[in-house]
Amino acid sequence: MAKYSLNINGKSLQVDVDPNTPLLWVLRDHLNLVGTKFGCGIAQCGACTVHIDGVALRSCSYPVSVVDDKQVLTIEGLSEDGDHPIQKAWMEHDVPQCGYCQAGQIMSAAALLSKNPSPSDTDIDAAMRGNICRCGTYVRIKKAIRTAANS
Amino acid sequence: MTIVKTRINRRSFLKASALAGGGMILSFSWLAGCKPTNEEEVLALPKEWFELNSYIKIGENGAVTLFNSSPEFGQNVQTSLPMILAEELDVDWNMVMVEQGNFAPRRFERQFAGGSQSIRQGWIPLRTVGATARQMLVNAAAQTWKVSTDEITTENGVLMHKASGKKAGYGEMASLAAKLPVPEDIKLKEKQDFKIVGSSKRNVDLKKIITGKPLFGIDHKVEGMKYASIIHPPAFGMKLKSFDATIALKMPGIQEVFVVNIFNNSYVRSFFDTATFPELIAVVGNSTWEVLQAKKSVNVEWENAAESTFMKTGFGGGDPFQATVPEGLESTAIHRTKMADSTRKPGRILRKDGDPEKAFKTAAKVLERTYTAPFLAHNTMEPANCFAHVTADQAVLYGATQWPDPISDTLSDSLGLPKEKIQINLARMGGGFGRRAYSHQLVEAALISQKAKAPIMMVYTREDDMTSGVYRPTYSATYRAALDENNNLLAFHVKAGGIPETPIHPNRFPAGAIENYLAESWEIPSNITVGAFRAPSSNFIAGAEQSFLDELAEEMGKDPIDFRLELLGRAIKNPVGERNDYDPERYAGVLKLVREKSQWDTLQSDVNRGVSAYFCHNSYVAEVLDIKMVNDKPVVENVYAAVDCGIVVNPDAAANMGEGAIVDGIGNAFYGELNFQDGVPQKNNFNTYRMIRMPEAPKKIDVHFVKNEHDPTGLGEPLFPPIFAALANALYKSTGKRLYNQPFITGLEGEDLMRL
Numbered sequence: 013m014a015k016y017s018l019n020i021n022g023k024s025l026q027v028d029v030d031p032n033t034p035l036l037w038v039l040r041d042h043l044n045l046v047g048t049k050f051g052c053g054i055a056q057c058g059a060c061t062v063h064i065d066g067v068a069l070r071s072c073s074y075p076v077s078v079v080d081d082k083q084v085l086t087i088e089g090l091s092e093d094g095d096h097p098i099q100k101a102w103m104e105h106d107v108p109q110c111g112y113c114q115a116g117q118i119m120s121a122a123a124l125l126s127k128n129p130s131p132s133d134t135d136i137d138a139a140m141r142g143n144i145c146r147c148g149t150y151v152r153i154k155k156a157i158r159t160a161a162n163s
Numbered sequence: 164m165t166i167v168k169t170r171i172n173r174r175s176f177l178k179a180s181a182l183a184g185g186g187m188i189l190s191f192s193w194l195a196g197c198k199p200t201n202e203e204e205v206l207a208l209p210k211e212w213f214e215l216n217s218y219i220k221i222g223e224n225g226a227v228t229l230f231n232s233s234p235e236f237g238q239n240v241q242t243s244l245p246m247i248l249a250e251e252l253d254v255d256w257n258m259v260m261v262e263q264g265n266f267a268p269r270r271f272e273r274q275f276a277g278g279s280q281s282i283r284q285g286w287i288p289l290r291t292v293g294a295t296a297r298q299m300l301v302n303a304a305a306q307t308w309k310v311s312t313d314e315i316t317t318e319n320g321v322l323m324h325k326a327s328g329k330k331a332g333y334g335e336m337a338s339l340a341a342k343l344p345v346p347e348d349i350k351l352k353e354k355q356d357f358k359i360v361g362s363s364k365r366n367v368d369l370k371k372i373i374t375g376k377p378l379f380g381i382d383h384k385v386e387g388m389k390y391a392s393i394i395h396p397p398a399f400g401m402k403l404k405s406f407d408a409t410i411a412l413k414m415p416g417i418q419e420v421f422v423v424n425i426f427n428n429s430y431v432r433s434f435f436d437t438a439t440f441p442e443l444i445a446v447v448g449n450s451t452w453e454v455l456q457a458k459k460s461v462n463v464e465w466e467n468a469a470e471s472t473f474m475k476t477g478f479g480g481g482d483p484f485q486a487t488v489p490e491g492l493e494s495t496a497i498h499r500t501k502m503a504d505s506t507r508k509p510g511r512i513l514r515k516d517g518d519p520e521k522a523f524k525t526a527a528k529v530l531e532r533t534y535t536a537p538f539l540a541h542n543t544m545e546p547a548n549c550f551a552h553v554t555a556d557q558a559v560l561y562g563a564t565q566w567p568d569p570i571s572d573t574l575s576d577s578l579g580l581p582k583e584k585i586q587i588n589l590a591r592m593g594g595g596f597g598r599r600a601y602s603h604q605l606v607e608a609a610l611i612s613q614k615a616k617a618p619i620m621m622v623y624t625r626e627d628d629m630t631s632g633v634y635r636p637t638y639s640a641t642y643r644a645a646l647d648e649n650n651n652l653l654a655f656h657v658k659a660g661g662i663p664e665t666p667i668h669p670n671r672f673p674a675g676a677i678e679n680y681l682a683e684s685w686e687i688p689s690n691i692t693v694g695a696f697r698a699p700s701s702n703f704i705a706g707a708e709q710s711f712l713d714e715l716a717e718e719m720g721k722d723p724i725d726f727r728l729e730l731l732g733r734a735i736k737n738p739v740g741e742r743n744d745y746d747p748e749r750y751a752g753v754l755k756l757v758r759e760k761s762q763w764d765t766l767q768s769d770v771n772r773g774v775s776a777y778f779c780h781n782s783y784v785a786e787v788l789d790i791k792m793v794n795d796k797p798v799v800e801n802v803y804a805a806v807d808c809g810i811v812v813n814p815d816a817a818a819n820m821g822e823g824a825i826v827d828g829i830g831n832a833f834y835g836e837l838n839f840q841d842g843v844p845q846k847n848n849f850n851t852y853r854m855i856r857m858p859e860a861p862k863k864i865d866v867h868f869v870k871n872e873h874d875p876t877g878l879g880e881p882l883f884p885p886i887f888a889a890l891a892n893a894l895y896k897s898t899g900k901r902l903y904n905q906p907f908i909t910g911l912e913g914e915d916l917m918r919l
Contacts, residue, residue, distance in 0.1 A: 013415065028451065030415065037452040041390070044380040047375020049593070050451075052625040056745050056849035059544060061179055087375030094374045102373045106365045106815060110237030111372035112544040112593025118373060125257060136563055137858040146594050147237050147825025150860035151821060 016076055021043070021089025031077035036060045038076045039086060047087035047115045051144070058143030061116040061123075062086050068123035070142070087115035089121060098122045101160035110148035117143045121157050130161055201504070213337035215296040216345075217270045218289070225334035227254050227322055230263035230642055232271035234279045234565050235368075238593035238820060238879045241283045242367045243813045244289060247282075250359040251293030251352055254320040254333065262427045266567035266587035274589075276565040277600050277695060279780035279877025282812055284812045286874050294349045296340075300333050302345055303340035307331075322791040354810065354872050362813035368591065380562035380590035381622060383550040389418060391611045391621040394444040394458055394633055396465050397494035398842030399691045400492045404466040411446065418454035418463060423610040425603055430576045431483045432475040433569040438603035439632030439692040445611045451622055467492065468690075482802065489690050490602045490843035495537070495897040501687050502639045510658045510683030513669035516739045517679035519645075521717055523652030526645035530718050530908040534642070534707035536905040537836040539635035539696060540846075542854060545593020546628040549608035552618035557584040563592035563599050570602035577606050578613060584840050597695030601633050626847040636661045636836060638703040642711040645679070646826050650719045653676050653679060659704060660685035662694060666700035672750060673712070675743030676730035691839065697827065698880035701779040706887025706905070713892040714901060722759050723774050723892070727751075745778045749807045752869055753785040756805035760867045761787035770800055773892025777885040780877035782808040783869075786891035788861075790897045797911070799829060799861040799890070804882055806866060809873030821866035828886035830855025836906045853908075872874065 013101045014018065015028045020043065027042045034053075039045040039062070048071055050058030055070035061080045063085035090096045094103070098121050104119050117140070124131055124139035145153070188317035190780060209222020220228045221376040222284060227589055229252075231244035245261045264271050273284055297317060304322040305312040308329050316323050320333045362766055371378055408420035425441040426432060448454040470490040474483045525530060549562035558578055567587045575582045625629070640659035647653055655677045659667045665684035674680055698703060716726035731754070733739075752775050758764065763774070769791060776785035789801040802825050811817050834853035838845045848851040866882075891902050894911070902910040 030456075033450075033452045037450065041452070042448045044384065045375075047378050048621070049379075049544075050381065050546065052849050053455075053848060054625075054848055057854075058546065059624075091374075094370050099373045103365070103369055106363075106369060106819060107721045108237075108366060108369065108372045109239070109819060110544070110592060111368065112379060113489055114372050115375045124332075131287075133862075140857040142856075144544065144854045144856060146596070146827065146854065148823035148830070148855070148860070149819070150826055150855075150857040151822050151862075154254050154857065154860075155798075 014077070016079065018079055019081060019086060020084045021086060027076070029076055031075065032077050034072050035062065035074045035076055035079060035084070035100060036071040036145070039071065045088050049112055049115060051113065051116070057113070058120060059113050059116040061119040061143065063123055064120060065128060065135070066123065068120045072111050090118065096122060097160040097163050098125065098156070101156040101163065104159060105152045105156040107149050107152040109149055109154050113143060113145045115155055117145065121160070124157070125160060131157070166387070166456050173580055182721045186869065206685055213341040215299055215337070215341055216292055218292050218550050219252060219296045221333050221337035223334045223337065225258060225332040226260065227252070227258050227320065227333070228260045228262055230262050230264040230271075232274050232565070233285070234274065234276040234589050234592065235263065236276055236563070236565060236592035236599065237288040237561045238281065239366055239813065239816045240276070240327050241405040242364055242816060243282060244285050245367070246364055246812055247285065247289040249651065250357055251290045252297050252394045255316045256359055256364060256408060258320055263589055263591070265589055266571065268568060275724040276569055276595060277597065279782065279879065279880045283781055283874070283876045289512050290351050294351050295345060297342050298346045298349055299340040300336050302343050302346065303336040304331055307336065307339065307805055322911055330477055347603045360810065360812050361814065364813055366816065378591040379593050380550060381545060381548045381593070381620070383553065383561045383590065383620065385710040387780065388416050388618045388620055389447050389449065389615060389908045390454050391445055391447045391608070391615070391619045392451075392454045392605060393621065393623065393627060394446070394461060394463060395440040395782070397626065398440065398492055399839070400468055400490060400633065400842040401465045402440070402468040403444065404464040406444055407462040407466065410462070411457040414453065414457045414460060416449035417457045418447045418671065419615055420444065420457075421614055423607060424575065425606050425610070426473070426573070427576055430573070432473060433572065433573050434476060435566060435569045435600055435602070436475065436505070436573055437601045437633050437694055443607060444445055445607070445614075447611060447615045447619065450763050454822050455624060470843065485687070489688050491690065493689060493691060494840050495838040498839070502535070502637070502660070502662065505660050505685040505687060506639055506641045506658060508685070509661065510685045512681065512683050512777070513667060514680065514682040514740070516674070516677070517654070519654040519656055519681040522679040522754060523643065523656065527648040527652055528646040529643055530715055531641065531643045532645070532711055532714060532903060533639060534702045534710060534903050535639045535839060536637065536706070538637045538691065539831060539835045540629050540837050540852065541594070541596045541598035541696060542629065543592070543594030543596060543598055547623040547631075548603045548621060550620050551605070551608035551612040552619070553578060553609050553613040556580070557586070559586045559588070560588055560605050560609060561588040562605055562608065563595070564592050564602040564605060565592070565595050565597070565600040566602065573596055573606050574609055596697045597699065598633060601694050612660060624811065625849070629852060630844045632692035633694040634691065635702065638666045640707040642707065644711075644715050644721065652677060652715070652719065654677070656681045658685070658686065659707070662687045662691070663689045664700070666704040668700070668704065670742045670744045672745050672747070673730050675738045675740055675747070678735040678739055695892070696886045697824070698779055701884040702887070705775070705777040705779070705884030706891065709885060709888030710891045710901070711881075713773065713888065713895070724754055724763060727754055727776060749777065749783045749869075751777055753783045753805040753807050756867055756869055757785040757803055760805060760865060761803035763787060769827070771893055771896035773889045773894070773896060775885040775888035775892065777881070779884060780880045782806060782878060782881035784885050786882070786885050786889040788886065788893045788916070790893040791899055795893055799859070800863070802861045802864045802886070804864070804866045804890070805869065806878070806882065807869040807871070808878055809871060809875040816869065817868070818866040818879050822864040824880070824882035825864055825886050826855060826860045828883045829861065829890055831858070832887045832890050833908050834906050865898065
């Protein structure tokens, strides 16, 4: 076990966990931030996507010991009240079905737009291909990203 | 005017007095209209609620809470079922809050998600519930104002008496209305007067989903909760021999390792009590990660399981019978050989019209094709999990289940607690697709909690989830058509089976449209467990049948839509046989609509198109799929769907579900496959089990609905089955290759569909 001081959603939070613990489980089990979802555990589905220093990464495969003082942003910290342009676009297009993968989809999309405010369809495909949606909401996700990019 | 007897929904009118009165802590972000929260609205929360029936309570200020009693797994019943209530109650949707009703058989009817039935079966009961509550409010106003009920009208939650100019909000009359007798004969609205039904409303949980609020079973937490996971045998046909947890128990945070048995030996299992591995090892500890690490350190010895039997009831109950689990470690190669053998032997005749044998003997030409598809895993994005807290005298569960009722019996028997001491609270499900109709994980979590004497969250890893069975069966279907020398269709023969179930529906189209028709089936027993998977059996047979009809139309020199319409024309004018379980007019209607919307008759120079149509789960669907070849690789461009599901309750959400089913179907058709070697599933996570991803999804999907006034039918499943053939038929046009075996990716040698 080891003590870590993490910077999550702009707050400094302390945990005492096994250094190999993936950030995903630190968020979910220890910090009660359950918006980040467990899907596959091997960085193949994107449900656990968070931003680490602004980059979309899979928290299920990111050990807490290497987070250091990096800025972690989760779905809970993306906006005060669901008013990030990506979230507003998700509302406009009523994107989710079951909803389980959507936090990860939103975090991947938000990271894309922060780097590339006017992505092409190919850019969107490349940024989003790591996020699986079994309900098949991809067409709406893409529309919502285009809407957010134009807003 | 539709008049219904409220007796049909007797349970819905039980008053649950504990819920009347204030005390509910709700924020207005629950408002169905998803309006932005502001100070005034928060202050406007009611001080007191009055319960008009099991589904509706009204605050003294006019706020309305509607309960959705059906489990929600993405089909959006949490929005659409309350819309039906709100329509007949005649309230402003912006004043509505929706709550998930927990499992309460004394309070709610039919708490089940599956078979695309929630809207269809909820339609009249929920309209009746809403209209009855409205009538009680009218009666209360009539009593208060001392006027006739006939003179009172309602609109958007306001009662009005035109002659005297009196007006009152529902909230003002709710207290009295809740005390009045339940009226017996209720008038339902005329369909042309609908204001909420038929207008698109956003998902009532939308904001919670996009802000990451805890909604799912796996998100649940209570003070003192422990975490648990399970270890199951590595292969079908194996069981636990012994285990040694010495090392695991020394690992940090690990509390206990023990065995759980899901069923008592004497228990008569229901149809939905499918559990691949009824005996499991459970690991309990302080955190998920510690538990998952310790699992790997438990030394387990497995052994081959001998043939075993248990007593069960069939679908819908009935007398118990003995079910057998065969012994053996099965492999896909052997499955394929056995299935090929079965296609050559006579099957069990399910339907025969005319004299098909004679027609085939005299035919000038016979077209014969065999189609196959593998086992499929459901791969819900939320892996199996459940919260349970079992104490000496009660059990509280929170988790994902499509059908809490049957599993409540199992829980009662396995825990040794009376059913009324078992509370199952319904979580939003991170996907279901049929898998969560089999709810053994609730029993596992409860038994672990009981033994660990603590509230626990049990979580499967993705590998556990993908390798623990209840799959879509593997199937094979052989179609034959007999043609005369002028290419007239003389006879049609389908022989289909699977491991362990047949996919055939003998009375569906094209039965009824062909003079000489034969349908036969076969089954091969297996210890690989199977269960419902989005449009069970239709999800295979539609693709096979509609691919065959495409090839047959080509052989006959006909346009594939014209050919289907000709067959349906026969079924309309002069149907063969009497047991045809489809309406050929509505079937033809969706084909005509998709022809129009896809501009089928206008030559599309840059795309190759495939068409397919199917009727299942009470709804009719026709689909056209366009493929464009880009650098010699097929890319799905557009999909056009025409759907007849009667009245569409929530059109945009209905389109969303249709789009999803199409994407899901294309993904499963291209990539879906789970094979076995010596009983071991050959894929266990998304690095090997390929799922459709955004770049492979169609660029555009248009879902069109036939406008009519038929009572609504379901949508979760019907758009899924036909897309397999629309894709296969378009791939044929694009590549010149007919694809008979799923997944199609294996038939497209050298084609890298994962292009970027």
